[in-house]
Amino acid sequence: MAHYGINGLGDHNARFRVYIGNRPDHEFGKAGIVALTQEDILRIGQHCGNGWRKVFNVYAKLAFTLPPSFGFKRNFRSWQQYRDNSLLQQGSNTALLFTPPDLTNRPDCVHIVMGRTYAKSLDLGEGLRWINPEFAVDHTKRLIVCPYFDYRQLSNIKILFLSDLIERTFFELFIQRSIG
Structure with missing residues (x-):
């Protein structure tokens, strides 16, 4: 099946980028x-299998657990409602990218690489510090x-850990944008 050079899904200008x-x-x-x-999202899940449904669900859960200042919750009552009405859509500020991260041209973005094996294949440089395995x-x-965004690998407890890590590490990126 042809992919027509697709590089990812979501908002082209997203500042929250998952690879x-x-x-x-x-x-x-x-x-x-x-x-x-x-x-x-429903169509891709039906056509491509349960693994993709899990990726979208975990992405939505993660974004929904971040503080309101990150701008993902808006008026959504649940992560499911957020997933179905905003995740990876134009203006959502979220992207799921199939290419290696471009870490030089977008200093205003949070870059999340899913999967230790994939990350190691990217040679992300000397600045990467493992805080646990x-x-x-x-x-x-x-x-x-x-x-990886899968329930077994990134359980709800690990999603909360990641959410807290993002908030503690990159909060200023999103608070500056919401004020400015």
């Missing part, structure tokens, strides 16, 4: 970063490595 080492086997019809519509941070590059 994954694989891509869904789904026809998107155009290149670049493709903003999803309300129905796309599953999570690493590079403050200068605004980068976090975490477990």
Whole structure:
């Protein structure tokens, strides 16, 4: 199946960028970063399998656990409502990227690489510090490595840990934008 040079899903201008080492086997019809519509997450999950549904669910849970100042919760009552009505859509400030992170051109972004194995294949440099066997941070590059977005690897407790790590490490990025 052709991917037409798709580099990711979501908001092209997203400041909350998650990187994954694989891509869904789904026809998107155009290149670049493709903003999803309300129905796309369901469609991709049905067409590409349960693994992709889990990736989207964990991404939504993570974004929804962040403080309101990050701007993801808005008026949504649940992470499911957030996932279905905002995640990876135009203006959502979220992206799921299938390319290695560009850490030089976007200093105003939080970069999250999912999966230790994928992160090691990227050669992310000397600044990456492992805080435990599953999570690493590079403050200068605004980068976090975490477990793959799957319920077994990134459980609810680990999602909360990651959310707290993002808040403690990168809060100023989002508070400055919401004030300015």
